[in-house]
Amino acid sequence: MVPLSCYLLLSGILFVCGVLGFLIKRNIITIFMSIELMLNGVNLSFVAFAAQWHSLSGQVFVFFVMVVAAAEAAVGLAIIIAVYRTRETLNVDQVNLLKL
Amino acid sequence: MTQNPYLWLVPLLPLAGAGINGFIGRRLSKKTISAIALVFCGAAFGMALVIAAGFSSASAPYYCDLAHWLRSGSFQVDFSFYVDQLSLVMLLVVTGVGFLIHIYSVGYMWDDDGYYRFMSYLNLFMFFMLTLVLAKNYLVMFIGWEGVGLASYLLIGFWFTKDSAAAAGKKAFIVNRIGDFGFLIALFLMIKHFGSLDFTHVFGAVQSLPQETAGAGLLTAIGLLLMVGAAGKSAQVPLYVWLPDAMEGPTPVSALIHAATMVTAGVYMVARSSAIFDRAPMAMMVVAIIGTLTALFAATIGIAQTDIKKVLAYSTVSQLGYMFMACGVGAFSAGIFHLMTHAFFKGLLFLAAGSVIHGIGGEQDMRRMGGLRLYMPWTFLTMTVATFTIAGFPPFAAYFSKDEILWKAYSSPNGSWVYWLIGVITAFLTSFYMFRLWFLTFFGDYRGGPTAHDVKHESADAHAVHDKHAQEGHDHSTPHESPWIMLGPLVVLAILSFVGGWVGIGGRFEHFLAPVFQSGLTSELAHQSSGEAAGKATELLLMLISVAAAVLGFVLAWALYFRRPQLPARIAERLGGLYRVVANKYYIDELYAALFVKPLIDGSTTILWHGIDQGVIDAAVNDSATAARIISDDARHMQSGNLRSYAGWVAAGGAAVIAYMVWMGVTH
Numbered sequence: 001m002v003p004l005s006c007y008l009l010l011s012g013i014l015f016v017c018g019v020l021g022f023l024i025k026r027n028i029i030t031i032f033m034s035i036e037l038m039l040n041g042v043n044l045s046f047v048a049f050a051a052q053w054h055s056l057s058g059q060v061f062v063f064f065v066m067v068v069a070a071a072e073a074a075v076g077l078a079i080i081i082a083v084y085r086t087r088e089t090l091n092v093d094q095v096n097l098l099k100l
Numbered sequence: 101m102t103q104n105p106y107l108w109l110v111p112l113l114p115l116a117g118a119g120i121n122g123f124i125g126r127r128l129s130k131k132t133i134s135a136i137a138l139v140f141c142g143a144a145f146g147m148a149l150v151i152a153a154g155f156s157s158a159s160a161p162y163y164c165d166l167a168h169w170l171r172s173g174s175f176q177v178d179f180s181f182y183v184d185q186l187s188l189v190m191l192l193v194v195t196g197v198g199f200l201i202h203i204y205s206v207g208y209m210w211d212d213d214g215y216y217r218f219m220s221y222l223n224l225f226m227f228f229m230l231t232l233v234l235a236k237n238y239l240v241m242f243i244g245w246e247g248v249g250l251a252s253y254l255l256i257g258f259w260f261t262k263d264s265a266a267a268a269g270k271k272a273f274i275v276n277r278i279g280d281f282g283f284l285i286a287l288f289l290m291i292k293h294f295g296s297l298d299f300t301h302v303f304g305a306v307q308s309l310p311q312e313t314a315g316a317g318l319l320t321a322i323g324l325l326l327m328v329g330a331a332g333k334s335a336q337v338p339l340y341v342w343l344p345d346a347m348e349g350p351t352p353v354s355a356l357i358h359a360a361t362m363v364t365a366g367v368y369m370v371a372r373s374s375a376i377f378d379r380a381p382m383a384m385m386v387v388a389i390i391g392t393l394t395a396l397f398a399a400t401i402g403i404a405q406t407d408i409k410k411v412l413a414y415s416t417v418s419q420l421g422y423m424f425m426a427c428g429v430g431a432f433s434a435g436i437f438h439l440m441t442h443a444f445f446k447g448l449l450f451l452a453a454g455s456v457i458h459g460i461g462g463e464q465d466m467r468r469m470g471g472l473r474l475y476m477p478w479t480f481l482t483m484t485v486a487t488f489t490i491a492g493f494p495p496f497a498a499y500f501s502k503d504e505i506l507w508k509a510y511s512s513p514n515g516s517w518v519y520w521l522i523g524v525i526t527a528f529l530t531s532f533y534m535f536r537l538w539f540l541t542f543f544g545d546y547r548g549g550p551t552a553h554d555v556k557h558e559s560a561d562a563h564a565v566h567d568k569h570a571q572e573g574h575d576h577s578t579p580h581e582s583p584w585i586m587l588g589p590l591v592v593l594a595i596l597s598f599v600g601g602w603v604g605i606g607g608r609f610e611h612f613l614a615p616v617f618q619s620g621l622t623s624e625l626a627h628q629s630s631g632e633a634a635g636k637a638t639e640l641l642l643m644l645i646s647v648a649a650a651v652l653g654f655v656l657a658w659a660l661y662f663r664r665p666q667l668p669a670r671i672a673e674r675l676g677g678l679y680r681v682v683a684n685k686y687y688i689d690e691l692y693a694a695l696f697v698k699p700l701i702d703g704s705t706t707i708l709w710h711g712i713d714q715g716v717i718d719a720a721v722n723d724s725a726t727a728a729r730i731i732s733d734d735a736r737h738m739q740s741g742n743l744r745s746y747a748g749w750v751a752a753g754g755a756a757v758i759a760y761m762v763w764m765g766v767t768h
Contacts, residue, residue, distance in 0.1 A: 023748055093744070096741035
């Protein structure tokens with residue numbers, strides 16, 4: 001059996017990758033994907049703990065997170081499309097003002 | 101004690117007049133304004149007469165409690181009024197002379213744009229003055245005291261567009277504040293030690309203090325502080341400086357406030373507090389010394405003045421000095437007697453001077469007058485009565501009152517021949533400078549107005565101005581007599597100045613006031629009975645000497661200003677420095693400016709303004725604003741709108757929280 005620490009290490013690596021991608025990348029789509037990466041990093045640690053302690057609540061939480069992430073993806077992509085239509089760019093450094 | 105429920109109407113009537121004229125006078129015609137002012141003031145006079153007619157020593161004093169004011173534990177002050185013999189005399193003088201001056205003002209101020217304002221202020225002044233004299237306790241008196249100061253400020257600075265008038269108003273007010281400070285402290289002392297400000301209570305408490313310790317501190321302190329107040333209000337050394345400057349106001353103001361009524365408030369207050377002063381011999385002595393010094397000092401300044409109103413101003417200061425001299429030697433009734441006659445003749449002098457000024461188009465310099473007896477016979481006649489009165493010629497009014505003061509100054513147990521001697525010298529000086537004024541103004545040739553040469557070369561422009569003036573009755577070239585509305589009060593006052601002193605013959609006036617000055621009178625009587633026969637002869641001798649002094653003043657003025665008009669200038673030249681010092685009022689104003697005013701202004705500028713106001717208060721506000729701006733300037737960069745920097749902050753924050761939790765977990 002794979003020890004818990006390996007799962008957690010992988011989860012941490014995934015999360016840090018997400019954070020770094022969020023901070024470094026300029027494209028909104030990439031940033032969006034970095035967020036998903038962070039969420040799934042967290043999900044991994046949830047299921048790892050659930051398996052370790054034989055508790056279902058961790059699994060249930062993961063489903064919640066996936067549902068919220070799906071909804072967030074829908075809303076987020078809609079916002080990205082709206083931003084692209086008005087500004088014709090997906091570079092976040094150029095989207096620093098609320099007013100046009 | 102008898103109640104008189106209508107007493108409060110006396111002061112309130114002029115207040116109503118002041119209110120009506122002050123608030124809606126701008127929209128009323130001048131006739132209506134005059135009617136309102138005169139009716140309300142006249143009604144107060146009428147009520148005073150009614151009160152006087154029903155006055156009897158048996159039922160006096162009368163009082164009227166209008167309303168509660170302050171109630172704090174056992175200490176209470178009410179709005180209550182009070183009439184005894186002393187207030188009655190003051191009441192009649194204030195309303196009577198005040199009413200005459202109101203009538204006179206109608207003629208004098210008719211052409212002024214601020215006519216309604218002037219009449220309103222006059223009525224307001226009457227209200228405060230009547231509050232002062234009718235007060236039943238020191239605090240209500242203090243309302244009147246401050247109020248006349250306010251009215252005085254408004255009236256002195258009546259022509260406020262003129263810098264000197266505005267400055268004179270301020271000066272009067274500020275100098276009065278110094279006196280008020282003393283008065284107020286005296287009131288605090290009374291509250292602390294007697295628990296009351298009511299005259300009856302306070303005087304009762306004073307009487308019951310043990311004889312040995314009474315003068316040892318408290319009463320002397322109260323007396324001296326009251327005297328500080330009186331010196332401010334009544335223009336005594338060293339606070340007299342405001343009165344001569346106050347001549348910037350219109351002449352009726354000088355007559356009403358700075359001769360007949362307001363300046364006498366100090367004398368009234370000292371006389372009212374006679375119970376306190378009687379038990380404080382030190383304070384009495386200070387009062388007498390201040391009065392005597394002021395009398396002499398102001399009289400010497402009066403000699404060298406050339407402005408007709410300034411001469412009268414200094415003579416007022418000097419006469420007030422006499423009154424304080426009288427109060428200081430315990431002869432309160434003599435002081436009040438002189439106060440009354442002074443109100444008549446000084447009111448008359450000012451009004452007559454105003455008539456002169458009015459008649460020659462606003463000129464106040466006596467060197468540009470002369471020969472006016474031909475142009476304005478009535479003014480001349482009334483002024484003559486007033487001049488002979490103030491000089492102390494028998495049987496004019498001031499002869500009786502001044503003689504009474506001088507005799508008391510010599511004979512009373514608190515008196516001394518020094519007071520008497522200075523008093524006689526002052527009488528001589530008074531007679532001299534008043535006759536100097538009289539000769540300069542009414543005798544010789546008219547020295548004002550344009551010469552024939554000027555008239556010929558007058559431009560068309562000047563002609564137009566001249567015509568306008570002639571229509572208004574202000575022709576400069578030929579002096580003219582004033583209208584009857586101004587002469588009427590002059591004549592009435594002249595009659596009063598002539599006969600006003602006769603009420604004092606045989607000590608009747610003193611007898612009338614005796615119930616008020618009970619304690620003073622007993623010592624007086626004791627003294628009189630001791631040396632009755634010798635006293636009579638001495639009194640006669642002293643009387644002759646003071647009359648001789650008056651005659652001497654007259655002769656000297658006659659010789660210098662009538663027979664040899666060139667002589668005074670030569671004498672002034674020979675005296676050189678001395679003359680300049682006197683003509684410049686001993687440089688007292690300059691001395692005060694250097695000693696008090698300039699340090700005050702410099703201190704206020706460097707310490708209070710630049711130091712505290714700009715350096716501390718402004719700096720605190722400005723610096724905290726600057727600090728907020730600098731901090732915000734940095735904090736502002738956090739909120740750049742840049743998504744990635746937000747994310748960075750969130751990540752950093754998250755990292756910090758995790759680090760903290762890990763660290764806490766480790767330490768536990």
